[in-house]
Amino acid sequence: DLDWVDEREIYSSDGPQASFSFGGLAPGDYYLRLNASILSHSYWWPSALTSDSAEAITVTAGGTANLGAFALAAPSGTGVVKGTISAQAGVNWSSASVELETTDGSTVASDESVAGGAYEITGVPAGTYFVRLHYNQSGYASDSWYPGLLTRNGATPVEVGDGATITANLTLSATTASLSGTVTGPNGEPVSGVYVELSASSPTDPFANDVAETETDAHGHYAFNSELVSGQAYSIRVYDDSEAEQYLTYYYGGVSYDTAGSFVAGTTTTLDVTMQVVGSVSGTVTDAVGS
Secondary structure, three states, X not given: OOOOOOOOOOOHHHOOOOOOOOOOOOOEEEOOEEOOOOOOOOEEOOOEOOHHHOOOEEEOOOOOOOOOOOOOOOOOOOEEEEXXXXXXXXXXXXXXEEEEEOOOOOEEEXXXXXXXXXXXXXXXXXXXXXXXXXXXXXXXXXXXXXXXXXXXXXXXXXXXXXXOEEEOOEEOOEOOEEEEEEEEOOOOOEOOOOEEEEEEOOOOOOOOXXXXXXXXXXXXXXXXXXXXXXXXEEEEEEEOOOOOOOEOOEEOOXXXXXXXXXXXXXXXXXXXXXXXXXXXXOOOOOOOOOO
16 A cells, blocks of 8 residues: 655646646655546556556655656546446436446546446546446445445456456445444443444455444434345444543444454344443653652
């Protein structure tokens, strides 16, 4: 994974050859990502869809890596990705869109007009992509990835070659399942005003995709009504965001983010949570003579 270092904005008012520079860099290899409103998608210098295939820019101590003048032009191609979307009757297709994402999460192209449950994305550069279905109305999963997962992590990528046509059929999943429970303290007292975060789980990350969040009521009760897809894996995190922060964060199935687990949603699922009170460490630091 790459660590973000810095960014610069340049404007068309700066002229046809706007310049940029980054200073204060430690010696090492860097990668430059370019994005602009005139581009269909961002890309990596000099002409790569992902950082994995980009060219490193090596900076030496006291040196300057001059990239010279280069045109702002994202990679293009002749590939096609298309398919149909299975869904219940009555779906509002104007609320659906399909996007192609690179392996580092950048959106390369999309079809915003999914008429009758069919989509087609043309002009796709050769590469590896995840196909993402987005739906922005209640009653269905807002995001899913081919072939039918609620997380990109674990989804099946498609390989697009020059001039190739790939078919990737999708499913719009209805959120008919519910989750509820009660959050209590170590002595059984209801805990109100803490947040319960619901995430869709991948095979390797219980919190791969945030789904919804709610707050416990005065009785410590929480509920996600018709917000889950039955048969899909989820996890919850319960945290105290109050100024006092009385309780440790709860992770389903574990004591930390790294050890958390997941559950498979049924039609109705009940998960009660017991929060632990935070501890503290205190002491006094003195000098060598104890004063």
